[in-house]
Amino acid sequence: MEKNDLKALIEEIYENLLERIDAEENATKSQVVNYLKDAIDVVLNIDDKDIDSIEHAKAAFNNSYKELVKQSLISYKNTNDKFGELSQLNEQALQKCNDKHIDLKALTTKFGEIQSHMTDEVKKANQIISELSEKIKTLEETTNLDPLTKVFNRRALISYLDGVCANKTTPLMHAIMLDIDNFKTINDTYGHIAGDKILIFISNILRKTIKEGDKIFRFGGEEFTVILNRNDDEESEAIANRILKLISSNRLVYMGENILVTASIGMTKLIQNDTPDTLISRADKALYASKHNGKNMVSKVMR
Known part of the structure; x- marks a missing residue:
């Protein structure tokens, strides 16, 4: 330090x-x-x-x-x-x-x-x-930290992207938008405490999957944003699919119940003249495609 x-x-x-x-x-x-x-x-x-x-x-x-x-x-x-x-x-x-x-x-x-x-x-x-x-x-x-999951919050994400987009050069960076599938149904079935535990469960999986220099943000509700730095398109997509597999293959046990959790992922990459809004908008568009096409999958909108 x-x-x-x-x-x-x-x-x-x-x-x-x-x-x-x-x-x-x-x-x-x-x-x-x-x-x-x-x-x-x-x-x-x-x-x-x-x-x-x-x-x-x-x-x-x-x-x-x-x-x-x-x-x-x-x-x-x-x-x-x-x-x-x-x-x-x-x-x-x-x-x-x-x-x-x-x-x-x-x-x-x-x-x-x-x-x-x-x-x-x-x-x-x-x-x-x-x-x-x-x-x-x-x-x-x-504060820049989400009190529940202990990952960065949306305010920190916008601040971070403001700094990245202000650079004259365009670094190699991919953005992953992740949304927990059927989260409202899970909350209605098992209660909001179970919902909180799932959010913590997801954040822990993300921590274990990403490398040093990457960043995790809770975008809001059941959505997370992951920023991957210095990975090409193929590597970033592999990371997104690994996250997807880890989430669906690990069941959360709550009050004696096994809760199956899946997520939908949208992925994009930083391009020249991007702003935080345009980058997030493309990632969100890709996420919508995953939700629309059956959930529990990765979709890409790169430009």
């Missing part, structure tokens, strides 16, 4: 740790220690030969922070709901006292103070919920 990469990673750890501390009303030493332990694990697992490893490590910190914010959000929502229930009970108690003409002035005054306190707490909780929601939105808009 280069010196600049190490510096970038340390800066990411430092900034993320400060964000975590700021997000906690009462941060503790134990929380800081646990974060640093997690950071050590991530750094130890960095592959110096993997050009994307540093980006995965940095993205891992961002996604970890996002999970922390979501947990805090749930906690504050629960607190808010509880205060709302107590406030309603208090109002009902006050109403009963008034209806029965019971002279409980002191008690009523105390209840009023409690009511005021709870109202203030609800307002504070709502404000914190709003702030945390904005933080989640910002993190989701800036």
